[in-house]
Amino acid sequence: MAAFHFELVAPERLIFAGEVEAVVVPGTEGEFTVLKDHAPLLSMLRPGVLEIDLSGAQRTRLFVRGGFAEVSAAGLTVLAEQAIALDELNAAELDAALRDAEEDIADAPTDEARRIATEQRDHLRELRAALQI
């Protein structure tokens, strides 16, 4: 399979940059897989698991929360608010994220913002249930 350039960046630092074969991105409208020569796309992220398929059979899984994914001719760039390797993720982190989400709902200024915040929280809850930690 052909490789393409992928970058995962958090506000504090560049987490991953390199050639990959496929990346599964948790978009707000559903998960999607990016392969080489994907059409240009800009998507928001929902809290979920980002899966990087490195060449060979290697896979890296990270928990990402909030942010954007951009696919262009140059490759895929994911700007995540937070990204944690899945094996380092623990219940406390998720709980903190959930608490943040609850706060966002509480002080959402408009109905629209509240709807988005509520969606985010529900995704987090689902994820917590799915990972069983």
Next chain:
Amino acid sequence: MPSLKDLRNRIASVKATQKITKAMQMVAAAKLRRAQTAAEAARPYSERMEKVIAGVAHGMGAGAPAPALLRGTGHDGVYLFVVCTAERGLCGAFNSSIARLARDKAVALAAEGKTVKFLCVGKKGYDLLKRQFAPQILELIELRGVRQLGFEHADPVGRKIIELFDKGEFSICTLFFSRFRSVIVQIPTALQIIPVHVSEAPGSGAVYDFEPEPDELLSALLPRNISVQVFRALLENAASEQGARMSAMDNATRNAGEMIKKQTLKYNRTRQAMITKELIEIISGAEAL
């Protein structure tokens, strides 16, 4: 002529000061390394963000109605200056050079009949600006006691800016901070963040698919960009502050060293003069007998 005791006291006090400045210099050097790594590590994010926004701005084409954050409100009557400075002094011209840049711009704009409002991040900038612009300062955000700057410190500032923008308090927002070039060189910088300054470099020209719809996505992306720019400014500032403090304290230590040298010389001269005087008195006393 100061007495010997005065000179001794003076030397002791300069030595004590030198010890303090030396310690501050070393602390600043240690903090600088951390702040510099943090600033450099954060650069990719804001650079990618800029690229994405530039791509979107080009991709949307001229026809689409762009949000006000991207294209501006069309007015330019009211400006908001977000002035980021340090919480502490004793760092050379660091705070005053940022404040001076903001003040010069504000005065120039006021002469054109525009209104300028201020949002101060960091106490020192507030102290410097309040004398002249007190009624125009909307708020002071203190970051005192923040050990390691995180995105969570920048986000409230970004939100505050958006909130003011949505209320129609201003139409153009400029961020003032000091860009970290090196330990010796920090450049006070004014960066316009609303409307977003998009570089004219031609993007890939590709038309993006948006998920969800462009309006919804941009209304999340653009406020986020503001926070990111603020975060970057704060990190650059933190590194610059430590750099400036380090060189200021280095200077102070050197000056103290010179002063000690001069005072010691003076002390020794005075001491010898006293001895000579006493000897003369004894000899002439003996001769008189």
